[in-house]
Amino acid sequence: MARVLMKGNEALGEGAVIAGCRYFFGYPITPQSEVAEYLARRLPQVDGVFLQAESEVAAINMVYGGSAAGARVMTGSSGPGLSLKQEGISFIAEAELPCVIANISRGGPGLGGIQPAQSDYFQSCKGGGHGDYRLIVLAPSSVQEMMDFALLAFDLADRYRTPVLIMSEGMLGQMMEPVQVREPVTERYEKPWATTGCINREPNIVNTLHLLPTELEDRNQHLFSKYARIAAEEKRAEMVMTEDAELVVVAYGLLSRVVKKAITEVRARGVKAGLIRPLTLWPFPDTHIQKCLDTAKLFLTIEISMGQMVEDVKLAVNGRVPVEFYGRIGVIPSPQEIERAIMAVAERGGLA
């Protein structure tokens, strides 16, 4: 199939359609609204349903219902809207309902602004709602990946019966790049647990209430054995020039491409730098980081936040070498700025 020029937000929407998602429940918010607007046009063309909910709280609970009914369901939002969804996400994670949530993120806290940011890392990866639970969190970095990760997200969601969150900087949603449009996904997972009416079977129950103390602990054990399986099998990262890297930079999302460019420049200046780009923010690819510890003398985490993922990098490095941080908010720094930041760290660390 020919390449098509698409916006990131459209590629994500079309990716959902290709993955077999026919239900989107959302509420407008910049810079996510285009995902909703795209699907408002597109879903009726494939007999799907686009519904603008009265709020994000309602939207995520519509997802709860749609997913319990056995369908591939999606919602999307940004910033304050994601905050409102957290109660519902906690319920969905506990009820083990597959669904995909897009966070076309913006800068906070509060109303903040619509400038690019990665400051929802904690919210996404460390449990934004109440209770012990995890989401699979994917971080695309190109318009093609906006489409491909939608397919991946629906697959992982069904395979593990878990909500999957796609986190993209707002700017990636606005960018246009040629996209190789994928073939429609026809594979479907059996969902014998779905509440579809108990014709010829025992009733199914979707429930998150566990009043008996033993039952509550059992549930948590069950969830966490599933999360352990996900962590064992699904950690993903792109490794760029890390084989001999003394200075290992960790960055994700659109930002990682800018970092990649800076790394090639820094290499040309004699610094042995490499890049680890997590594709899964949870499970965090700590094993990929540990693989670099043979040559690495220094790590540098770059984020569009005040420093969130850097905590996971530190946990993975576990004190073996220093971990530095460079961050901005509201802008994606240029390759030139990042090159300066990397050089400064390299010089301080005696690597330049």
Add this chain to the structure above:
Amino acid sequence: MKTVFKVPQSLTGKEWHYCPGCGHGIIHRLIAECMDELDVREKTVGICPVGCGVLAYEYFNCDMLEAAHGRAPAVGTGLKRVLKDRVIFTYQGDGDLASIGMAEIVHAASRGEKISVFFINNTVYGMTGGQMAPTTLLGQVTTTSPYGRDKDREGYPIRIAEMLAPFEGAAYVARVAINTPANAARAKRAIKKAFETQLNGAGFSLVEILSTCPTNWGLSPVEAMQWLADNMIPYYPLGVYKDKEGR
């Protein structure tokens, strides 16, 4: 003689960021004139919505707060319970008040919360680029009702004034418009009554103000005023829906 262009004391005089022909500026001015005439500027606290009116704190020359999307009536409740003798108003769009904030507005009305709510109905989400609002008319095309609002798919538009008037806690509820000078004068009288209702301690007051969004309607400012008259007023009839004080 009236000097039309004098800036009311209750406005800062800062230049609007609103699009040309947008109703928000006109409505700000009407509210500010009422605050001046009632001499309440210094005892008023206003609450901005999330919507195009979010920057109202730049324009009203009184204490102002910015609330999360739809929560202004709850924030207003907190303010009023602490500051019983102050004048509290919220300024909210149709997405803010009638969609995400529906619970807050219903309960503020049912509690008879002594605040004044100015509800700006422009049938769309202006700030986020023209998505469907609960007040979008049947057949109206928006970016999230691209095939026109259809009763079977998107449901019916909500009439807020009619809905809230029956609440016992609601003391004054009216619907006005700003499409003609005569209607704007009526709108101003209603706004003033809403403030007076609050000052008299009579209960909750709300004025629904039919307004324009030329940008997202894709119309010129003049066409937008006409569209309001032709399409909105028939579905959203103007008038006083509740006046407990019986004036």
Add this chain to the structure above:
Amino acid sequence: MEKQILVAGFGGQGVLSIGLFLTYAAMSEGRNVSYVPSYGAEMRGGTANCIVTIADDEEISSPLTETPRDALILNRPSLDRFEERIQPGGVLIINTSLVDREPQREDLQIRQLPLNEMADKIGAPRSANMIMLGAYIAFTGIVDMTAVLDGFEDIFKGRKSATIERNRKAFLTGVEYARNNW
């Protein structure tokens, strides 16, 4: 080789469509391309700019840059903001209708043309941007001319044929100007 082009002007000058056309043309030539519109606080009116990155074979790493190779400048504030950042040896094209000063740089290939007057003259005042596009492509050959002309139908899909014709005419006016004067 990766080439990065900045297009900058007022909102409403068609800055983003210049970028889109370039992007579209590069894609139809089978090259890698990335288009980033300015975005953020600049909501209505104000300034608009976009960055187009074109690469022959390699994957595009950074779609952003502080230092574009070429810059198409449609108004004065954009010249003031971006002149310093263009890479030495790069191309700077200036719309003299809305820029009332000479550029300072001496290490660039600078070309100038009065877009708005030219657009008025051919009776297409709203297609000044297409004149810029035509002139830039004719001057640099950055993408194939026919790829752009073929793209018109696709990009303007659903628009009136008169609109498409008007834009094509403006584009060719720019091409001709560059060929005759630069």
